[in-house]
Structure formats: C-alpha cells, structure tokens
Amino acid sequence: MSAARTTRRLRAGLAAVAAVASLGACSGVRGDSGAVTPPGEVKAHPVTWLLSRPADGATITVMKQIAADYAKNHPGFELNLITTPDRPSYIQKFETLAAANKLPEFFDTDATPFAQKLASQGRMLDVSKLLRSYGIYDDYRPIALNYQRFDDGRLYTIPFEYQAEYFFYNKALFAKAGVTVPRTLNDLPATCTALRKAGITPIALDGQDQWPLERYAAYPAFRAAGPSYITKLKYDDASLADPPGQATVTWLAALGKAGCFQSGFSATGYADAQNLFTSGKAAIYNIGTWELPSLATSKLDPKVRQDVDFFTLPNNPGSPTADNEFVAPSGIGMAVNSLTFDPLVRDFLQLALTRYPSLYAATGALSPTTNVTTTIPKDATPLYRKALDQAARVGPQLVMPWDTQLDPTSNTRLQQDLVLLVQGDQSAGSFTQKIDRTIAQNAPKKPGK
Template sequence: MKKRLVSIVLVLGMVTGLAAGCGSTKEENSAEEDGVTTVTWMTSRPVDGAIDQVMRQIADDYSEEQGGKWKINIETTADRPSYLQKLRTLIAGDNMPDIIDIDADPYCQELVDQGMLVDVKKFLEDNGKYDDYYPTALKYQEFTDGSMYTLPLEYHVEMTWYNKEIFDQYNLTPPKTMDEWLQVCRTLSENGITPISVDGVDRWPVQRYLAMLPFRETGNEFIINLRDGKEKMSSETGKKAAEFVQEMGQYFNEGFGATDYATAQSMFLDGKSAMYYIGDWEIAAMQDAYEQGKIDYFYLPMTDDATTKENEFCVNSGIGMAFNAETFDEKTKDFVLYVIDNYGKLYAGKQQMSPIKTDLPDDVEFSDLYLRIRDDMENTGENFLKPWDTYLDSDTNTVMQDNLLLLASGDMSVDDFCTMIDDSIAQNAK
C-alpha cells in the first residue's frame, strides 16, 4: 500500500466526542440513543487529507438527509503500528468498532476466519455496485482465494521520479531495463551525484526494491509461495532480489536508514538526488517542478526474463474499510451505499485518483500531470505488484523490513538475509 499515515485524533461530521477507546463497550458501537444512530469508525487516515475531507463532507450530508438521526464517530490513531496495536487490543477485548481500516493481510484473514467481517464483494454484488469500481482497485483488496472483505477509498500507481536537468547534464535517459537503471545509477554516482533518495525510516520504500525483480519474473507468485512456505528467499529468485537491493543500496542517499519521508522527498525536489520512488499521491508536491520541466517519471523497468508487461507495475488501492459483521445493520449499509454513490466525484475533485469510476467534475481544473497519470491508470495491465507487507505475517514482515536496511547498506550478506527470512517463514507461516 504505501503508505504514509500521519494522524491525530479527530472527530468527523456532527460529532464532537471521540470514538470509543480501549475502554469502550460493545453497546457504544452502532448505538442508538434518543432515536439517533451512532456508528464508530476507527481509522488511520491522514488528518485533513483528501479522504478525511471527502468522508467528512459525505457524513455531514448523509446526517442532514437523515434529519440528524444518524451520526458517525471517527477516531484516527497516530501512526500505523500504534493503530494496529490498539485495534488488536479492542478486538481481543470484544470491542470491535463498526468500521475499521485494515489491509487484506494475515491479521485480516484471521478476523474473516472468525466470522467477524462483512463479505464486501457479496455486498457490492448484491447491491449492483461491484462494477462501479475499477477492477484493479477491487482486485488489490482481494485475498489470494479471490474473496474480499475490504472496501477501497483510494487508487494509486507508483513510479520513479527523476530530475530531468541532472539526467540531461550527463546524457542519461529514463531506463527501460533494470540493467539500464543500474548503469544510470553508476554514472551519477561516479560524477558525485546521489542517485536515489530513500525513506528508510518507514521501511516500505526499501521493501519495494526487494519486490521488483520477483514481480517482473513471476508476478506475485513468488511472494505468495514465500508466504505459504512453498518457496525460499534463498531460492534463485529470492537471492537475485536480495542482490538487487544490495546493489541498488549503494546508490541510496547516505544515512538512508535514518531518512524520513519528508526528508527523502525534499532531497529530490531540492536537486540533491536524481531519483525518488513514490506514488501519485504526491502529485501536489511534484506539480510545480513538473510544470517547470524540471522533473518527470518512469515506471518499473523490465528484465530479459520478464513475465509481466511494461504497463504492469505497483498499483494499489491502499488501506481498505472493513465492517463489523455483528453491527452491520440496515442503516450502516445505507450509509455505505451513500458513500459509494457520492465518493468518486468528490474525491476526484480533490485532484485524487478515485477507485470508483467517475466523470471528472466540471468546476475543477485538472493539471496536465493529473490527467497524464489518470490516463496511465486507465491503461494498466491485469497484473500488478502488490506490496509484500500485505502478504507476510507481521513477525516476518518486521524481520524483513528491519534487516533490509542492513542488506541495502552492505552491513548484512545476501545469504544471511535470505536465511533469516526463511527461518522466520518456517516459524510463523501457517
């Protein structure tokens, strides 16, 4: 997913109180008091971001249409690890909120296996809404068996942005192959230019590099088999992926393991690095430099043995909304349908890529960059690189992400890294 989540506690719509915390009781979820239905949503979305703003507006509009007889409490928890810890605590205490944010990951599968989540695919199909979404946006939310229990609120492609002025200075062109990409990095490094700035603090940007070669070679088959214990990180494919990270790592900015999201991005925009991997959610940040002709982007380069196509790369629809099966009553269903009917155009109006098919609003002027990327998304292939952190169990994912920093910095060997991942999979995979 990508997923940068910066958040504080907020209240949505008409509500001024906070949603239930760790001491909440089930009666507070989807509660009805004095004829007013209150729904709780525990989320980890950026405060005052596009999703927050649109959902705030929709909740206000829906509450007004219901004559004030419906309201929603939303609690946004600081960062993703803290959010997940709190969510697990609430659920373990039998205090699951009505709506939660969650990836289609192993923990989500546990909740599904316990019958705690609504079958979102069935809900969409039963209400004639499934085809309202872009197929890839929904496919991203699916488990490997095709079932789906999370609803997307966003839609993204990821790419590598590059500094055109630096590339022109050294007669470089956007790489079409992984080998060309490495050669570009070597040329820049030999001339004293930092080739790539990376947010190592959040780990996932480094993990993307590990996934690149296996995706080109196998689609998502390698990571699925690795998760299930049917494949080894120490296999030929796994070792090639680790070697690629180690080779690319020498071209990351100095001290990348302690470089945060904002710093990595500002390094690139300030011309202190030549490339930066991130998704279209940063269109606003890239807009000025793009309009000035200073930067451009390219998608995941190819390999000689690729089974995926040039128009297939990392596409995601982010963290999904999941619904408490016990409290998913008619009023909650009606609200979700109202969201689906109104969300797409409002979200696109915030210069965001909507997972719901929609015409662009006439009263918004969209940039050439937005329209170009939207066109890219309309023409992506069937396969997409799904982030590895949505496949792996949490323990293995932590082991992988933490040790990737050592691997990329040259402080851990490829063999040791692969062995560590294989050992974790053997211990934690079901």
C-alpha cells in the same frame, strides 16, 4: 523490544479497547457475512470507524462531509473516527480490539491472513455482495477491487482510493550524468553509478518509514515470477533462497554497492526525502500519484518544474509480467462489521459510497471507480495528466507491497535487515538465512488448513 516498551504498547492497546467498547461493541454471536440487507427500520445512532489514514487526507475529509449531510436528516447519527495513521501502531490496536471482540461498525485492514481469519469467522461482511446489492459493484476499477482480495479471491474490504507508483526523475540531472531511463531493472545500479560519478545523489529514499525500501525488495521477485511468489513466501511455501528471492537479494545488494540512495538514508524521513528530489539534489524519487500535487503543479520549485518526468517499473527480459504491471494500490480497505450491520449502517454506507467517488475525484485524486473524472488542478503541469493516463492503463497483475503480505514479525525483521543488506553490513547469504528462518517460525497457516 524492551519490556517497558512492550508494557506501554499493551496498555495503549487495552485503552483502545475501552475507548471503542462504548462506540461499537459487537456481541460474541457469529455473524452472517452474506446478510447484506438486514430487516427493520432505519433508526439513527452513532457509528464508529477505526481507521489508519492521514487525518487531513481527502478520504477522511470527504467522508466527514458526507456524514455531516446524512446527520442533518437523521438526528442522533454521527460518524466517530478513531484515527491512527501510524500503521504498526494501528495494526496492534486493530488486533487487540479484534481479540477482545470489540471491533466497531467499520474498520480498516489490508487483505492479510489475520483479516481472512476474521472473515471466516463471519465477522466481516462480504463486500462483493454488498456492492452488488447497491448496484455499484461494476463502477469499481477491477484492479482496485483485486488489490483488496484475499488469496482465494474473496472480497471483504472496500477501496477508497486508487494510486499508481512511478519513478519520478529529473531529466536535467540525467542529461548531466549522460544517462537515459534504465531499460531493465538490472540497469538501475549502473545508472546510479553514473549519477554518483557526476556528483548527483541517484535516488531519494524515505528510509525512516521503512516501507519505501521494502517496495524495492518486491520489484525483482515480481519481475522474475509475478505476484505468486510473495503469496507463497508469506506461507513459507517459498524461500528467499529460491531464484526469485535471490533476484531480489542480489539486486538490493547491487543498489547498495552502487550508492543508489543518499548517505544516511535510514534516518531520512518522508518530507526530507521528497525535498531532496524537489530541490534538484536527487535524480530519482519512487512514489505514488498521491504526490502529484507536490510534483506536477505550481507548488514544485520553478527551477526543476519542467525537468520532472517519470518512468514506470523497468522490466527484465523473459519476465512473466508486462511493462504496464507494477505497484497500483487501492490503499488499506475498509471492512464492515457483520455483527453490527443494521439498517442504519447499510443506509448510510449506501449514500456514502454513492456520493464519495465524485467528491473524492474533485480533490484531484484518482477515484477507485471509473464513473467519475478526476479534476486536474488549474496550476497542474502536463505531467499531471500524463500520470493519470498511465494509471488508467495498468495491467491486471499487481506488485503487492510486502508489508501488507508478511506476518508482522517477519515484516519487522525484513525491514530492519534490508537496511543492513543495502548498507553492506550484512552479506546476501546471511540476510537470506535470517529472513527465511524468521518466516518459517512465524508464517501463518493457510486459511482452511
């Protein structure tokens, strides 16, 4: 990173501190993460949510509606949203505010070692205790809560969504190439080769945002060793040179050699990658249920609408994971600042979390709770229901996205070098050594050590 860019980002972070300080500053006093029923009366005041979500997404839309209704009966209350959808920029802002002790009442974070450190300092409320105090803990999907947990099982963030990620594919293009759904993960490169020979782009990939390719890196290691491998790798207790890591490296190199992704994939954005698939130019598109409105309704081009189906992450023989275990995230979670938690915050959050599931499910999305039913759009194809039914049958072990697990420096290096590996511009051996060296230099200490 250039010195000029570093300076600009630092100034942006400091500006964020100044912007939030007046909205939700906390004191330097250690909080009580277990105190979920603060004493005193509900006195209206503004609260702030520092978040990393699409500004026009269902979560923000629904929460704005709930906050507006709450404000009618609590003059002086308002929910201030500070939105930074770009995840790397958000993480920098979040960590800058945390370092300055200026985090607001609510803030988004994955269950990272950094967040675990904040929780250990008493700066995040124990969400399991909070949800139980509201009487709604058992309404949540266990898998949605488990996605939010720290490595030690503690729960300090609230899920606002639930997704399942599939490999959507075009049945007509598969038939043209004479291929069937790959039975194992190791069959995918051969599937790509056959599609290429038929003049078909095998897989549409958003390479510009980097996380979609990183998803592919997580798959072989998960099928080889389950979710424990990435937990060990991020603390430098495992290596890419280990068998699960080499399963990932060799498979990714094979995908590249087979030409699985479109030419110039690293410069292709989200919308363009999606268009490659929805226009019938690419055979496979690995994405989550958040895209069902685009893939399983009348919005999809009639020329391909009836040809779209999906398969789940293929397994491999002898895997410690089940066929119904794959990526099923509940998104970035919302933490509650224990230092600013007062009767008003508790009261508003209770109303919000009680009303949110039904309003969210009415948008056609999967709720993180099981006490509501998703409203399927009137123009949905049968694929919409099929995808929802599959999401309800996901097993307990999850593929944890590596971008939520690795430290920022190691994650950036991995994302950059993955492109080189898949393009054939870096050998498997060099890739392994560089990533292992970067993790060894930057891995966080295990909490408690």
